[in-house]
Structures are given as C-alpha cells and as structure tokens.
Amino acid sequence: MAKRVGIEVSIALAEAVKLANVDVIAAYPITPQTHIVEHLSEVVADGEVDAEYVPVESEHAAMSCCCGSSAAGARTFTSSSSQGLLLMSEILFIPGPMRFPIVMAVVNRALSAPISIWNDHQDIMSQRDIGWIQTFAENGQEAFDLTLHAFRVAEDRRVSLPMMVNIDGFTLSHVVEAVELLSQEEVDQYLPPFKPRYRLDPRKPITMGPVGIPEVYSEAKVAHNEALKASRKVILRGWKEFADLFGRQYNPIETYRSEDAEVLLVTMGSISETAMTAIDTMRDKGQKAGLVKIRLWRPFPGPEFRKAAGKAKMLAVVDRCLPPGAICGPVGAELRSLFYKVPGGPKIFNFIAGLGGRDVTVERFEEMVDKSMVFAKKRPKELYEVIGVREK
Amino acid sequence: MIPEFEKFKRFKAKNLPKEELLAPGHRACQGCGEVLALRMVMKALGPNVIVCMATGCMEIVTTPYPQTAWKVPWIHIAFENPASVASGIESALKVLRRKGKVPKKHIDILAVGGDGATSDIGLGWISGALERGHDFTYICLDNEAYMNTGVQRSSCTPYGAMTTTSPPGKKSFGQVTWKKNVPGIAVAHNIPYVATASPAYFLDLMNKVKKAALVKGPAYIHIYSPCPTGWGSAPERSIEFAKLVVETRVFPLYEVIEGRYIMSRKITKPKPVQKYLKGQRRFRHLDEEHIAYIQQRVNADYEKLVRLSEIT
Amino acid sequence: MANTDAIVGWKTITFGCHVMEPGSSTKFRTGDWRSQRPVIDNEKCIKCGICWIYCPDMAIIQNKDGFxxxxxxxxxGCGICAHECPKDAITIVPEEG
Known part of the structure; x- marks a missing residue:
C-alpha cells in the first residue's frame, strides 16, 4: 500500500528510481542534483535495489555510459543539472535517434556566467532540441509520479525514446513535502520489466550508430521526429493508467481557474504553485485571470494548449530563460508560433522571470497580468520584458 | 601472476583462426595498416564480443548505412567516449546477468579509438574507465595523426612529422613535441595488463589481445597502425614500416603485467632511425640535426624501458 | 559512390538506424578501386599464409589445396601481399583498360 510521508523531493524522486528496479545508474554529482544520486548510491550500497552505480568522471561520460547501458538492454537512469547538462550536450542528441530509453531527472539550474547554483530553466531550454520527451514537475508528488511515468513511457516498445523529468533546483528539489510513495507491488503493477526491441548481443549481432550518408540522413532524422510526435499517445495512456491505478490524473496541459479568464498566465515547473496563489488573489479582486501550466514540453501538446487557452484574449507567458538576442523567450516563441494567424487567437506577452534563483512572487505575477492588460491596448516595443530587473 | 594466463593457449602460425569478423567491402584506403590491425584484433577475440568504437577512420569505413563490415555487435556513439560506452555495457551485462536477464556466459567488451580519440580528446574518458576497473579492453589504433579529418597532428604524432597542422616552414620543422606516452599513462592506473603491438608481428599482437581479453579488469593495448595516405608512404610498405619501427626501437614492443614491464622483443642490434624515417613523406624535410636528436631520444627512451623491465 | 540500398523512406528505415545484417559490406565491391593486381605463382608458393594474414581487405582466401x-x-591492389611474400611468389601487374 502506498504511504504518505514527509520527504525531501530529491529523495522521493530517487525512491521512484529505486522502485522502478533500475539496472544501471551512471551519474556525476552537481549541485543541486546531488541528493538524488547520493540517495541512489545509498540504496545500491544497502542492496535495496540490485543495480550497478557507475560513478563516472564527468557528465559527458555519464550520458555516454547510459547509452552503452541502454544499448545492452538495461533499465538506465541518470540525473544532472546546469553546466553538467551542457557538458553532456553532445551525447544528449544521440539516444533519441538511436532509440535508447534512458530516463533522466534534470534539476533545473542557471548557467554560467556568472556562475549560479540557483534555479531557472536556462539549462534545459538550451537543450530543448535534443529529441527527448520532456516533462516538468510542479511538486514532490509529481516528481515521484512523473519519474515512474517516464520509465513506463520511454521503454514502451512503440516509443523507445529517452525521457526526462525536470524539477526546479532547490525550490523543488530540496524542499520537504508530503508525498505518497507507492509500494513495490503498486509500482510493479504499473511498470512492466524493460524488454528492449534490440540489444547488443553476440547471438544476434547488429551495428548501432552507423554513418548516416546523405541518402539516408534526412529519413533518419524524420523517423526520430515522427517517433517523438507519436509518443504522445503512449504518454497520455501512461497517465490515464496511472490515474486508474492510483487516482492521480496528469495531463500535458493543465489549467487553473481559466474558464472565463481574459488573461492567462502560462507557467512551467514549481512556480506554478505561486502562480495559483496569485490567481486566487487576483480573482478575489475581481480580475478575470487564470493559469495554464505546461507539464509536457516535448513533444509540444499544441492541440491541448489551444483548447486550454480557450477564449482568453491575452496570454502572459512566463519564461525562466533569457535567450540573448532573440525576439522573445523559448516558451513565448513556441506559443507565438502556435497561435500565429489563428483567427481569434490570443495576444501574447512574454515575461522573463526568476533568473538564477530570483523569487517570482505573487506580486510579480500580478504585475505580469496588469502589464498584459496595458500591453493589450498599447503594443510594447519589445516582445518580452524581464520582470523585476533593476536598471540602476 | 595472472591466473587466467596459465590456461591461455597461444596463437601459432599454424592455428590462426580462419574466421573473419570484419567483412570485406570496407572502405579503408589501399594498404591501410589500421584496418589490418583491427582485423587481427578481431581474429584474436573471436565472435563473443561487443565492440564500442570512437569516431574515426575505422568507424567511417566499416559502417556507411545500410551496410556494415561488422559481424559482431558494434556500437558507435561519439568521438571521445568509447571507454564510457564500454563502461555502460559492462555494468549493464553485470547486473542483467545477476538478475538472470541475459545468459551467464562471459562476453568480451572492446573499446577502440584512434590516437586522437585516445591521447587527446578521450584521455579523460579512458582514465575514468580504467580507474573504475571495468572488465574491458581498450585498444588504441595509433596512426599518429587525425587521419579521418585530413592528417592533423595529435599528441601521438611523432617529433618532426609533417601534418596539416604541424607543417614545416621557415620557423618550424613539423611536430615540435615528443610522442605522448599513452601506455605509460595506462600503466599509472595500476591496471592488470598494458601492452604495445605492431601488425607486422601478428602473433605477438594477437596473443596480447587474447591476454587483454582474458585478464579480469581493464586492459590497454597500444597498436602502431601504418597509414599510407597520411604518412605519404607507399601502400605496399605498410608492414615493412610496422617492422622497421620496432627494429629501430622507435616503437618498442612490451607488456606491463600487473606493473611489471616485460620486453616482448629485445632489439639488440637496432637499425638507425633514418631507415625508418626514409620513405615517409611526413619526415622528408628533416635535416641531420633533427634526425640525430630523434636517434638520441629513441635510444634514451628504449634504455629507460629496458631498465623498467629490469627493476619491475 | 551513390548507395542505392540506402534509398529508404522514414517509415521503412531500420529502427534506430541500426544495421541488422552482419557483414553486409560484402555487397560493396572495392575491387573497382584497383589499378594493379596481384598474381600468385603457385610454383613458388610455400603456403605459409603471410599474404593472407597481411591482407587489409580480407581478399586473400585459401583454397582446398592449401594455395x-x-x-x-x-x-x-595495395601490393602488401607481393611486398611481404617471403618467396617472391606474388607479382603485381597493372590492370588493363
């Protein structure tokens, strides 16, 4: 039976990996991911899970090791953050097309320079196009549940793609929350053993990772992209079965008090909880504000988002990332594309907030909504605004 | 001593395995000494192996989609990381065997990289895998430059050699640094088995590969691999150079078994290095002074090696 | 060197772009590259196999009689076999045409 405990979110996530009966963990420590890998080292050392913990010498080696492990047919997990995720970058692009269902927890953190250990989404947004399924957790329960979901979806033979769960560094990873941990029997009911479609095996030798000559490179890339797009069915099915078994339903896009809203805040990750409080405050004041939360970032759930946006006139899109020289933030750009020339589509304003651990408070969310009201009447010069930044 | 070596049956000229685990039709250049060394490596290992390969000539020439020259399971992920990929495979098989998900039978794991992949870009990755003690063999096929990208210098390029990024000119004479001692770096990891080999001495090469596979834990073999295209040498002379490099003491053959150096072939009457340098366009510009310097350092390095074999 | 075998669609390309057929490079005939060829004189051959073990292209095969x-x-046509043959039993001759 599931039991509800007070637990640090990193530990809860690591417990999910343990309950998934993981075979190989290859990881390199980086703040704020450390508690996940420390806990996994412990459970391996104590024999709570029969797995190999490979203490690799870098994140690049971690992802390389994961590719080998997954290719050999093992259930494989790693975790990283920030600079570490970027050191992995070269290899992150590879398990997708090669169809290795590695699962990774990314503990989101800012990028250097200046060096910062605190939270934002610049790490993952810089790696947006690696071709992994990417989800964002909002709280500890989600971090636990989405990790199990990730193994289930990634390893589904129709999918067979790498998948990551993003959790905000410190603001989520290091907080203690009440989380309902599933029992081993419950997890086993949800997550079947990993049966890879192909593996490195001398009894049936195959060549993995051949040279993509020009005659075939485009087809290989499209095949991967189509597989990623087609994974949405399995992602949704995985959430539905999770709800059937354990009563918690997840959706690619979720809404909060959005029905009749004129302005919709759009958020990802743990700031959504503060955003909900902000919406309540604004609603109390009579403002027609609501919230849309993006849980599934890749493949992007366009139809679900359009439905969630409903008839709202304005979207106040929050990005946790400032892409220098760009027209706007990555989530902002995604939604602008989604609604471009859609008749009756909303006006879109983009707010860059919470860089490098800067708090995004209720007041900041209110400011974004208020500014959107103003911008709706008078178009701003730039397509985005960095919220709360001092000029002098 | 290593217990696995006691039951080890050496390859002899009469009992060389006929089976080819690398198929013809690969796109290596005429007279490629690297693919030849690789062929010998595979003969020694047999079919019960998984190969992880770095980006490089061997990867390119053996696997243009939809064809492969490989008859054993093979994987390429990137340039610097075959040792890490091998770490992952070894760890996976270990746990899957414990859990009864794969047969108990041992499978050799081989990681292969060129000299650039080994001595430069991948050195840290190899160090990590050797230090962690994975049961695998790393083989460096050393053709002494980045041949796949057009003959740029690596830290394994020999002193004085002309490459496209160590060109001789008014102010330079080619590669200004001495070849990095990668086997020595491997030895420093206290791994059970390290060796050097040359395809000219094919029995020696194959026996070393077999020993590397038999030993429990990491093994490292550095194989000299002639490259007619990159060196400006005649394709038919690849084996000749692979012999000369040993006979001149430029590339001594030795083993390091649990830290003990053993000379595989003592060169008591060495040929002058000049004999080896001649016939390779990459050394053509060297004057007598440079050659004398090379001779002196080759002698010193060889003597050091002999001393190591005496004291360890 | 257009590779007609590679003309597949994204729906028909192999899973993960893996190559499923071991040793399929044999479909690619590198003999076209040759400008000279080895000719073996069995009168001189002592069946030592040096040519075989030193061939980088796995192009030398022992027949039933041991030749x-x-x-x-x-x-x-690299010429290693001829260069290394201890009995000079192999000569290299230019390809005609």
Whole structure:
C-alpha cells in the first residue's frame, strides 16, 4: 500500500528510481542534483535495489555510459543539472535517434556566467532540441509520479525514446513535502520489466550508430521526429493508467481557474504553485485571470494548449530563460508560433522571470497580468520584458 | 601472476583462426595498416564480443548505412567516449546477468579509438574507465595523426612529422613535441595488463589481445597502425614500416603485467632511425640535426624501458 | 559512390538506424578501386599464409589445396601481399583498360 510521508523531493524522486528496479545508474554529482544520486548510491550500497552505480568522471561520460547501458538492454537512469547538462550536450542528441530509453531527472539550474547554483530553466531550454520527451514537475508528488511515468513511457516498445523529468533546483528539489510513495507491488503493477526491441548481443549481432550518408540522413532524422510526435499517445495512456491505478490524473496541459479568464498566465515547473496563489488573489479582486501550466514540453501538446487557452484574449507567458538576442523567450516563441494567424487567437506577452534563483512572487505575477492588460491596448516595443530587473 | 594466463593457449602460425569478423567491402584506403590491425584484433577475440568504437577512420569505413563490415555487435556513439560506452555495457551485462536477464556466459567488451580519440580528446574518458576497473579492453589504433579529418597532428604524432597542422616552414620543422606516452599513462592506473603491438608481428599482437581479453579488469593495448595516405608512404610498405619501427626501437614492443614491464622483443642490434624515417613523406624535410636528436631520444627512451623491465 | 540500398523512406528505415545484417559490406565491391593486381605463382608458393594474414581487405582466401587465391571483388591492389611474400611468389601487374 502506498504511504504518505514527509520527504525531501530529491529523495522521493530517487525512491521512484529505486522502485522502478533500475539496472544501471551512471551519474556525476552537481549541485543541486546531488541528493538524488547520493540517495541512489545509498540504496545500491544497502542492496535495496540490485543495480550497478557507475560513478563516472564527468557528465559527458555519464550520458555516454547510459547509452552503452541502454544499448545492452538495461533499465538506465541518470540525473544532472546546469553546466553538467551542457557538458553532456553532445551525447544528449544521440539516444533519441538511436532509440535508447534512458530516463533522466534534470534539476533545473542557471548557467554560467556568472556562475549560479540557483534555479531557472536556462539549462534545459538550451537543450530543448535534443529529441527527448520532456516533462516538468510542479511538486514532490509529481516528481515521484512523473519519474515512474517516464520509465513506463520511454521503454514502451512503440516509443523507445529517452525521457526526462525536470524539477526546479532547490525550490523543488530540496524542499520537504508530503508525498505518497507507492509500494513495490503498486509500482510493479504499473511498470512492466524493460524488454528492449534490440540489444547488443553476440547471438544476434547488429551495428548501432552507423554513418548516416546523405541518402539516408534526412529519413533518419524524420523517423526520430515522427517517433517523438507519436509518443504522445503512449504518454497520455501512461497517465490515464496511472490515474486508474492510483487516482492521480496528469495531463500535458493543465489549467487553473481559466474558464472565463481574459488573461492567462502560462507557467512551467514549481512556480506554478505561486502562480495559483496569485490567481486566487487576483480573482478575489475581481480580475478575470487564470493559469495554464505546461507539464509536457516535448513533444509540444499544441492541440491541448489551444483548447486550454480557450477564449482568453491575452496570454502572459512566463519564461525562466533569457535567450540573448532573440525576439522573445523559448516558451513565448513556441506559443507565438502556435497561435500565429489563428483567427481569434490570443495576444501574447512574454515575461522573463526568476533568473538564477530570483523569487517570482505573487506580486510579480500580478504585475505580469496588469502589464498584459496595458500591453493589450498599447503594443510594447519589445516582445518580452524581464520582470523585476533593476536598471540602476 | 595472472591466473587466467596459465590456461591461455597461444596463437601459432599454424592455428590462426580462419574466421573473419570484419567483412570485406570496407572502405579503408589501399594498404591501410589500421584496418589490418583491427582485423587481427578481431581474429584474436573471436565472435563473443561487443565492440564500442570512437569516431574515426575505422568507424567511417566499416559502417556507411545500410551496410556494415561488422559481424559482431558494434556500437558507435561519439568521438571521445568509447571507454564510457564500454563502461555502460559492462555494468549493464553485470547486473542483467545477476538478475538472470541475459545468459551467464562471459562476453568480451572492446573499446577502440584512434590516437586522437585516445591521447587527446578521450584521455579523460579512458582514465575514468580504467580507474573504475571495468572488465574491458581498450585498444588504441595509433596512426599518429587525425587521419579521418585530413592528417592533423595529435599528441601521438611523432617529433618532426609533417601534418596539416604541424607543417614545416621557415620557423618550424613539423611536430615540435615528443610522442605522448599513452601506455605509460595506462600503466599509472595500476591496471592488470598494458601492452604495445605492431601488425607486422601478428602473433605477438594477437596473443596480447587474447591476454587483454582474458585478464579480469581493464586492459590497454597500444597498436602502431601504418597509414599510407597520411604518412605519404607507399601502400605496399605498410608492414615493412610496422617492422622497421620496432627494429629501430622507435616503437618498442612490451607488456606491463600487473606493473611489471616485460620486453616482448629485445632489439639488440637496432637499425638507425633514418631507415625508418626514409620513405615517409611526413619526415622528408628533416635535416641531420633533427634526425640525430630523434636517434638520441629513441635510444634514451628504449634504455629507460629496458631498465623498467629490469627493476619491475 | 551513390548507395542505392540506402534509398529508404522514414517509415521503412531500420529502427534506430541500426544495421541488422552482419557483414553486409560484402555487397560493396572495392575491387573497382584497383589499378594493379596481384598474381600468385603457385610454383613458388610455400603456403605459409603471410599474404593472407597481411591482407587489409580480407581478399586473400585459401583454397582446398592449401594455395591462396585473390578475391578480385575486394582486392584494392595495395601490393602488401607481393611486398611481404617471403618467396617472391606474388607479382603485381597493372590492370588493363
């Protein structure tokens, strides 16, 4: 039976990996991911899970090791953050097309320079196009549940793609929350053993990772992209079965008090909880504000988002990332594309907030909504605004 | 001593395995000494192996989609990381065997990289895998430059050699640094088995590969691999150079078994290095002074090696 | 060197772009590259196998009688076999045409 405990979110996530009966963990420590890998080292050392913990010498080696492990047919997990995720970058692009269902927890953190250990989404947004399924957790329960979901979806033979769960560094990873941990029997009911479609095996030798000559490179890339797009069915099915078994339903896009809203805040990750409080405050004041939360970032759930946006006139899109020289933030750009020339589509304003651990408070969310009201009447010069930044 | 070596049956000229685990039709250049060394490596290992390969000539020439020259399971992920990929495979098989998900039978794991992949870009990755003690063999096929990208210098390029990024000119004479001692770096990891080999001495090469596979834990073999295209040498002379490099003491053959150096072939009457340098366009510009310097350092390095074999 | 085998669609390309058929490079005849060919004189041959073990292209095969033959489908004409033959039993002759 599931039991509800007070637990640090990193530990809860690591417990999910343990309950998934993981075979190989290859990881390199980086703040704020450390508690996940420390806990996994412990459970391996104590024999709570029969797995190999490979203490690799870098994140690049971690992802390389994961590719080998997954290719050999093992259930494989790693975790990283920030600079570490970027050191992995070269290899992150590879398990997708090669169809290795590695699962990774990314503990989101800012990028250097200046060096910062605190939270934002610049790490993952810089790696947006690696071709992994990417989800964002909002709280500890989600971090636990989405990790199990990730193994289930990634390893589904129709999918067979790498998948990551993003959790905000410190603001989520290091907080203690009440989380309902599933029992081993419950997890086993949800997550079947990993049966890879192909593996490195001398009894049936195959060549993995051949040279993509020009005659075939485009087809290989499209095949991967189509597989990623087609994974949405399995992602949704995985959430539905999770709800059937354990009563918690997840959706690619979720809404909060959005029905009749004129302005919709759009958020990802743990700031959504503060955003909900902000919406309540604004609603109390009579403002027609609501919230849309993006849980599934890749493949992007366009139809679900359009439905969630409903008839709202304005979207106040929050990005946790400032892409220098760009027209706007990555989530902002995604939604602008989604609604471009859609008749009756909303006006879109983009707010860059919470860089490098800067708090995004209720007041900041209110400011974004208020500014959107103003911008709706008078178009701003730039397509985005960095919220709360001092000029002098 | 290593217990696995006691039951080890050496390859002899009469009992060389006929089976080819690398198929013809690969796109290596005429007279490629690297693919030849690789062929010998595979003969020694047999079919019960998984190969992880770095980006490089061997990867390119053996696997243009939809064809492969490989008859054993093979994987390429990137340039610097075959040792890490091998770490992952070894760890996976270990746990899957414990859990009864794969047969108990041992499978050799081989990681292969060129000299650039080994001595430069991948050195840290190899160090990590050797230090962690994975049961695998790393083989460096050393053709002494980045041949796949057009003959740029690596830290394994020999002193004085002309490459496209160590060109001789008014102010330079080619590669200004001495070849990095990668086997020595491997030895420093206290791994059970390290060796050097040359395809000219094919029995020696194959026996070393077999020993590397038999030993429990990491093994490292550095194989000299002639490259007619990159060196400006005649394709038919690849084996000749692979012999000369040993006979001149430029590339001594030795083993390091649990830290003990053993000379595989003592060169008591060495040929002058000049004999080896001649016939390779990459050394053509060297004057007598440079050659004398090379001779002196080759002698010193060889003597050091002999001393190591005496004291360890 | 257009590779017609590679003309597949994204729906028909192999899973993960893996190559499923071991040793399929044999479909590619590197013999076309050759400008000269080895000719083996069995009168001089002592069946030592040096030509075979030193062939980078796996193009030398031992026949039933123990002599060695060159598989011209793959021989690139590098000349190592002739250069290394201890009995000078192999000569290199230019390809005609």
């Amino acid at each position: 060695f033959e060159v598989n011209m489908e793959y021989c690139k």
